[in-house]
Amino acid sequence: MKLLLLTLLFALCGLAAAAQKPSAKVIVEFSEASCDDQTYYLSRFATALAETPGSKGIAVFYPQKGQPGEALAYENGFRVTSNFMRFKDDFATIIRARPQSSTKVEYWVVPVGADPPKIDVAKPDEIFESVSAAFKYNTEFGGEMCPPARPEQIADIMTTNPKVYLRLVIRGKSERYRRTKMNKWLHILVEQQGVPRNKIRVFLTHKLEEYYPYQDVEFWFVPSSPG
Numbered sequence: 001m002k003l004l005l006l007t008l009l010f011a012l013c014g015l016a017a018a019a020q021k022p023s024a025k026v027i028v029e030f031s032e033a034s035c036d037d038q039t040y041y042l043s044r045f046a047t048a049l050a051e052t053p054g055s056k057g058i059a060v061f062y063p064q065k066g067q068p069g070e071a072l073a074y075e076n077g078f079r080v081t082s083n084f085m086r087f088k089d090d091f092a093t094i095i096r097a098r099p100q101s102s103t104k105v106e107y108w109v110v111p112v113g114a115d116p117p118k119i120d121v122a123k124p125d126e127i128f129e130s131v132s133a134a135f136k137y138n139t140e141f142g143g144e145m146c147p148p149a150r151p152e153q154i155a156d157i158m159t160t161n162p163k164v165y166l167r168l169v170i171r172g173k174s175e176r177y178r179r180t181k182m183n184k185w186l187h188i189l190v191e192q193q194g195v196p197r198n199k200i201r202v203f204l205t206h207k208l209e210e211y212y213p214y215q216d217v218e219f220w221f222v223p224s225s226p227g
Contacts, residue, residue, distance in 0.1 A: 028107040052109055057093070057107065061075045066099075072153075080147040095119055099126065128164055140219075172215045
């Protein structure tokens with residue numbers, strides 16, 4: 001009788017274990033990261049996904065309320081580095097979450113059968129609601145704001161935040177250089193990426209930066225008007 005009870009008990013435990021539902025896990029979480037750190041975190045994320053067959057990846061970027069630039073830069077770094085490392089386009093779903101008290105990034109692995117994490121996705125224009133002034137998002141060269149600006153992300157940000165304007169500040173030694181860069185970027189953003197021309201304001205200046213490459217194209221987001 002005891003043997004029968006023990007057998008039933010072990011069988012029930014086995015069934016319970018088999019029925020246990022897998023859960024999504026945060027593999028990487030950070031608030032600040034250098035370019036090298038971001039590459040390392042992305043590699044960890046990719047390894048975790050590879051070690052969990054059939055799983056899905058989710059990258060969540062939480063902007064700081066009133067200061068979304070850092071989270072947008074981390075998102076850009078994720079996109080550019082993923083492309084450089086030749087990950088597939090569906091490698092991970094990218095989510096811009098609602099603003100919170102500080103910048104945060106999370107990389108989730110969702111195994112087969114697990115529920116995705118509950119994330120409050122930012123509404124249109126929400127990440128710019130508390131932004132009081134224009135801010136420099138990135139540059140063509142990148143430099144300290146590694147990696148450089150990605151036109152696809154700029155267009156996506158403007159599509160999902162229709163009240164936002166873009167300011168191009170083109171710094172060059174010659175008029176010819178400035179005009180060439182202006183025409184190049186207007187073609188990329190307007191003709192290739194579909195950004196409305198009236199949402200872009202261009203400023204040409206001979207005043208150069210104090211650091212290499214001195215001549216550069218800056219991309220500024222203006223929260224409500226192109227002034």
